Amino acid sequence: MPRLAPFRLGSLSSPGLLAVLLLTLAASGCKSDGPCGKGQYCECSGGDECVLSCGEEQCSMGCHDLRRCGAVCGDDCSSDCRKSDDCSISCGDRCRFTCADMQHCAAITGSDSDVTCSGMNDCKVEVGPGSVVHCTSLQNCTVVCHGACQVPWSGNSHEPIVTCAGGGAPLSSPGLVTCN
């Protein structure tokens, strides 16, 4: 069923303006120090929900003191989440994600990525081949690896639950779970 797209003169007209106002209200308190572009660091803090994105460019992002925060980015980006309830990242290859002092963290990453979860209830990540997921001082750490991966862990309530999505059982040794 076709729908009528809002008529946006400039970038704003009445329906567009209303949508932007609603989004602005929803993101109230979401602040960044500057544009989030290639090679730049941008940060989000305070408020209810804030997600940083940098399109297809490499960038470095961080957020803290939010109920929910996150990042959406391509290859070679990094994100650092601290002191919030929930944080997530969706990124391409070779991305770095650090999540600390949170309630919940989740991620979908490409290959050769590096994820660190520490000091939280749940860390639930899905990573590409060649990735490393560090689980430290967690209640639960759940990892799905597409291909080979390493999950070093310490100080957790339970051993990480690792699923090797390519088939085969994960190999456990003291402080380390791997998929080959």
Next chain:
Amino acid sequence: MMRHISVVAVAGLFAVAVARPAHAQSILKSPGSGPKYSVELEPHLLLGPWEPPGSGQGQAGGYGGGMRASIPIIPEGFIKKLNNSVALGFGVDYLHYPASNRIGPCTRWVTNAAGGNVCVETWGNRAANVFYIPVVMQWNFWFTKQLSAFGEPGLAVNYVKDDGVGLTPVMQVGGRWHFAESVALTLRLGYPSLSLGASFLF
């Protein structure tokens, strides 16, 4: 920003071009003395200074190309005392709108294979590729042998990859510089895009 400057520059060049024959003899009050043609074909380049349709993909600043065909349906136009005509215009346009670097709320969450909720899309963070199929009423005014202008209200069906089909209003005005008998430089301004092309009258 550069694209906006480019649009202004192109508009300025066009204004200079059409100003040169402005002293030419007016045919506006000579109904029926405009060019006789069965169809106007106009390939053109496009700029999309407005945000694309759909649920938040891309950002203002699109670019692309397209083709418009216009067939005269009321040769004497709506105003009998003026040299005007009405054509039915239709065509296809393609615009690529680049991704933006945004900060804001998430627009799409998914559950990953480990059971965690992950935001995978924010407002405007993906590039958009948009096809428009416009259908417009082209109301022409023939001022001189070298200069004509038109208004084009209408609708366009738009298709945004990964977002589906929608309808977009079309509201454009334009001008032609007829530098040869059956060929003109055509500039079109308005929503959803700006165009610069060549009109071939057959």
